[in-house]
Amino acid sequence: MSMNVHVQTGDVRQMILDAAVQLFERDGYEATSVNKIMASIGMTKGAFYHHFQNKEEILLTIHDIFIQQELDALTRIEREQDDPREALTQAVEMIISSVEQYGSYMTVFFEQRRRLGLHHFHNVKQKRDTFEKKIVDIIERGIASGVFKDVESSRVLAFGIIGMSAWAYQWYRTSGKLDAEQVGKLYAKTLLHGLVA
Numbered sequence: 001m002s003m004n005v006h007v008q009t010g011d012v013r014q015m016i017l018d019a020a021v022q023l024f025e026r027d028g029y030e031a032t033s034v035n036k037i038m039a040s041i042g043m044t045k046g047a048f049y050h051h052f053q054n055k056e057e058i059l060l061t062i063h064d065i066f067i068q069q070e071l072d073a074l075t076r077i078e079r080e081q082d083d084p085r086e087a088l089t090q091a092v093e094m095i096i097s098s099v100e101q102y103g104s105y106m107t108v109f110f111e112q113r114r115r116l117g118l119h120h121f122h123n124v125k126q127k128r129d130t131f132e133k134k135i136v137d138i139i140e141r142g143i144a145s146g147v148f149k150d151v152e153s154s155r156v157l158a159f160g161i162i163g164m165s166a167w168a169y170q171w172y173r174t175s176g177k178l179d180a181e182q183v184g185k186l187y188a189k190t191l192l193h194g195l196v197a
Contacts, residue, residue: 084142093184
C-alpha cells in the first residue's frame, strides 16, 4: 500500500515538473504562475505545495536535473575513454544529443537561469563549473600526451566547445537532414582537425 502511495506521489511530482518545463519554455518563467502550472494538469495549488515550496524551487529542480545528467554522462566518458580525442568527440556528441533527449530542460536551463536567486544559482554554478573543468581536463590531457596542440588557454577553449555544442538547442530540429549524433560527429571532426598536432 505504501509503495503505491510513493509511486503516485512520484508521478504527481513528475507531472508538475513536466508541466512547468513546458510552460517555462513556451511562456517564460515570469509569465508562468503556480496556478497556471497546476491548471494545465488539472490539479490544485495544494498539490504543488505538497511537493515544492515555491516556483523558484521547481526552476532549481529543472536546472539540477539537467546539469546532473550532463555531469554524469561526461564523468562516464572521462572514466571510460583514455584517448583524449575520443573523449572530446563523445563529449561534443553527448552535449548535442541532449537536445533530443532533454530539449525543454536544456532550453529552460540556458534561458531562465537568471531567474534563480543568488544562493540557488551558486549551487547550480558549482555543477556547471565541475562540468567545464572536466572538459578542460580532457583538453589538457590531450596536450600533455601530445595528441593536441598546445593552446593559450584550455579554459577559454573549453568555453568555446561547450558554447558551440550547447547552442544547438536554439536551432536543432529532429526533422533536419542530420540527427543529433551526426551533428555531434561533424562538430567534433571539425574541432579535432584544428587541434590534432
